[in-house]
Amino acid sequence: MSGEVQGDKTLQDALRRAGLRVTPQRMMVLAALAAGEGHMTADEIFDLVRREYPFLNRSTVYRTLDRLVELGLVAVTDLGEGVRQYELVGTQPHHHLVCQRCGETIELADEVLQPLRARLQEDYGFAARMDHFAIFGLCRACQPDGPTGG
Amino acid sequence: MSGEVQGDKTLQDALRRAGLRVTPQRMMVLAALAAGEGHMTADEIFDLVRREYPFLNRSTVYRTLDRLVELGLVAVTDLGEGVRQYELVGTQPHHHLVCQRCGETIELADEVLQPLRARLQEDYGFAARMDHFAIFGLCRACQPDGPTGG
DNA sequence: GTTGCAATTGCAACGAGTTGCTGAATCTAT
DNA sequence: ATAGATTCAGCAACTCGTTGCAATTGCAAC
DSSP states (O other): OOSOOTTHHHHHHHHHHTTOOOOHHHHHHHHHHHHSOSOBOHHHHHHHHHTTOTTOOHHHHHHHHHHHHHHTSEEEEEOSSSSEEEEEBTBOOEEEEEETTTOOEEEEEGGGGHHHHHHHHHHHOOEEOOSSOEEEEEOGGGSSSTTTOO | OOOOOTTHHHHHHHHHHTTOOOOHHHHHHHHHHHHSOSOEEHHHHHHHHHTTOTTOOHHHHHHHHHHHHHHTSEEEEEOSSSSEEEEEBTBOOEEEEEETTTOOEEEEEGGGGHHHHHHHHHHHOOEEOOSSOEEEEEOGGGSTTOTTOO
């Protein structure tokens, strides 16, 4: 990842504005996230960065990801696979319905969550951060027989 | 066992109906869940059961809890504390808003999630299992431009 | 009561993620 | 460019949770 990725500067600024230091490790984690399309696990990021910088430590990756999530630059999601998925925020937000039986995941448009988000803000004064959400349950095929069936 | 709890029979039946065996370990895990009020971690359950039955293994607790969750008898929630919370389903379902900054948790009535649940069923044919949900974000006090200014 | 078989347990080893500590690096001010 | 203050990286050890395997147990049929 020796190439400057579009947005590097922006991400650097975001770190600075939050009072965080800009370190090579952080930039490399960010670059890895930008290089990968969609979700990445911490380990995928770890491996990708280590191709160029083999001294990076696992805990650094995790700590960096935690900071980025706090900042709202990165979204974490537990899709129930035993590993968390990380993703740069900034693209179109989307979410997932995960079937607990067959494992299928259905993509969910963000607008479906808007009413809930609005209500939480109004009634509870709570700013829900649902950048990349996972909702568990049963997909159509795995449901017993619908509401009327048995 | 000294821990006969109201509902033991019902829970036994539920296991049987699901084709699962009724084992002392399972009943003890269930009894522990019934004894504890509200959420319990796997370790709390483990410790509680081991007071009477010191030979119980950790993995048995986890596997039992997994089965119970599959059956819908128990709800798991990750409140972001690094440990999962388990709770017997059957009481009034409730959920939590968790502030990522100060850690405060606000209880959320189940009815707030009904519209979302209904829409997921209608539009996606997906039966969301939200027994005990955690939604992360920022509470009123921790929001940059809150009512009292930032 | 005994038998047979599948489900379940315990064990040990593993994988993901976290934490306290110390030396190193970043940033600010000069 | 340098010094000082403070954050951050790397390490190692730890916790929570999972998994493969062999021995055991629950349950139903005899």
